[in-house]
Each structure stands twice: as C-alpha cells, then as structure tokens.
Amino acid sequence: MAERAFVAFLRHGAYAQRPGVPSARQPWPLTEAGQAQARAGADLLSAMIAAQGLRPAPVIYSSHQLRAWQTAQGLLARLQELGHGVETVTETPDLAERGLGSAANLTLDEIEAALAGDPRHAPPPPGWKSDSTYRLPLEGAESLTEAGARVARHLRQTARPGQLVIHVGHGASFRHACAHLGLLDPAEIPRLSMYQARPSLICHHPRDSWSHIAGAWKIREPKDDPKD
Numbered sequence: 034m035a036e037r038a039f040v041a042f043l044r045h046g047a048y049a050q051r052p053g054v055p056s057a058r059q060p061w062p063l064t065e066a067g068q069a070q071a072r073a074g075a076d077l078l079s080a081m082i083a084a085q086g087l088r089p090a091p092v093i094y095s096s097h098q099l100r101a102w103q104t105a106q107g108l109l110a111r112l113q114e115l116g117h118g119v120e121t122v123t124e125t126p127d128l129a130e131r132g133l134g135s136a137a138n139l140t141l142d143e144i145e146a147a148l149a150g151d152p153r154h155a156p157p158p159p160g161w162k163s164d165s166t167y168r169l170p171l172e173g174a175e176s177l178t179e180a181g182a183r184v185a186r187h188l189r190q191t192a193r194p195g196q197l198v199i200h201v202g203h204g205a206s207f208r209h210a211c212a213h214l215g216l217l218d219p220a221e222i223p224r225l226s227m228y229q230a231r232p233s234l235i236c237h238h239p240r241d242s243w244s245h246i247a248g249a250w251k252i253r254e255p256k257d258d259p260k261d
C-alpha cells in the first residue's frame with residue numbers, strides 16, 4: 034500500500050457470561066454496564082480520531098457473538114452522534130474468539146470429563162485453557178494461535194489506505210493477532226488482557242510493517258483467570 038492504513042480494535046463490553054465456561058461463543062447479551070462501556074469506548078475512539086486526523090471507514094466489523102454486535106452497534110450510534118462517517122455494522126466469523134468445536138459452551142469440568150471418557154484422546158495438559166498452541170482434539174476446535182492468525186488475516190484484508198477501519202471482537206484472539214502482526218512478543222501474551230470496549234489504534238505502513246499508536250493493554254493479575 035502506498036498510503037498508511039489505520040485499524041482500531043475493541044474487545045466487547047461486559048456481558049452475562051456463564052461461569053466456568055472457557056468458550057467465548059456464548060450467546061448472552063451485554064449488561065447495562067457493557068452498554069455504557071460501548072458508549073464510553075466510542076468517546077475514547079472519537080478522541081483518537083481527532084488527535085490523529087483520521088477518516089473512519091463506513092463499515093464497523095463485528096464478530097457474530099451478540100455482545101460484540103451490541104458493542105459495535107453502541108459504537109456506531111455514538112460515533113454518528115459525534116459526526117463521524119460510519120454507516121453500518123457488518124458481522125464476520127473471522128473476528129470470533131478461539132473455537133472449541135464440539136465442546137463449545139461446555140464447562141471446563143465437562144470438557145475434561147468428555148476427554149477422559151474418550152479412549153481416543155489424552156487428557157489436556159494443565160493450564161490448557163490459556164496455552165496458546167494447544168488445540169482440543171475435537172472436531173472444529175482451534176488453538177489460540179490459530180484464532181489469532183484468523184483475526185490477523187482479517188485485519189490485513191480489510192485495511193483501507195488512508196482510512197480507519199474499526200473492529201469489535203474478543204480479547205484473546207486480538208492479542209494473538211497482534212503477535213502475528215509483530216506488535217506483541219508471544220511471550221508477553223499471558224500477562225496481558227484488554228479493557229472492555231476500550232479502543233486500541235494500530236497502523237499498517239506501506240512496507241508491510243505495523244505499529245501501535247494508542248490504547249493500553251490491561252496487565253493481568255498473576256492469578257487472574259484468562260477470559261476472552
């Protein structure tokens with residue numbers, strides 16, 4: 034690309050998450066707090082747009098998960114109120130969190146019990162939920178690294194020279210995508226998380242390099258359970 038392309042990505046707002054479930058394919062909506070986070074995130078993003086002199090693309094991309102779509106809709110409405118030229122939200126499976134295939138939306142205990150009862154499979158290793166390279170041996174499952182590659186590919190393919198393209202998805206797949214784009218060392222990923230509905234701004238340069246411009250990672254507490 035002869036001109037720089039800008040990308041903003043946001044983790045969805047707070048939602049009614051079922052406890053003990055490692056899959057982020059849960060169908061639950063944003064809470065009231067999550068809806069407020071989406072509006073506040075739009076204000077932060079508007080300030081970044083003004084500070085950098087950016088021109089938002091008309092489409093905001095969202096994963097198919099309800100909480101991400103609702104966050105994107107909240108962004109759209111508020112950014113329109115603030116006079117930015119965004120027009121619509123487009124959903125894509127490319128922004129989904131890591132898929133657990135046939136184990137989607139089972140609890141950790143249920144997943145481990147299923148593997149224990151299947152003579153074809155070994156038990157998952159300790160801490161498998163946050164292991165970047167481990168993929169459950171179940172149909173349709175992917176690793177966190179594979180999910181990150183999928184998201185990184187989407188960010189590349191949708192980048193528009195001279196414009197800012199906005200994406201709403203999930204924390205772990207965004208973090209792993211940043212590793213694929215050269216913005217994070219893979220060793221850093223376990224200690225990082227994302228604030229809900231707070232934007233991060235990155236830039237794609239003409240010689241196919243990426244740089245971070247604005248937005249901070251959330252530092253994970255040592256015993257904090259990783260979430261999407």
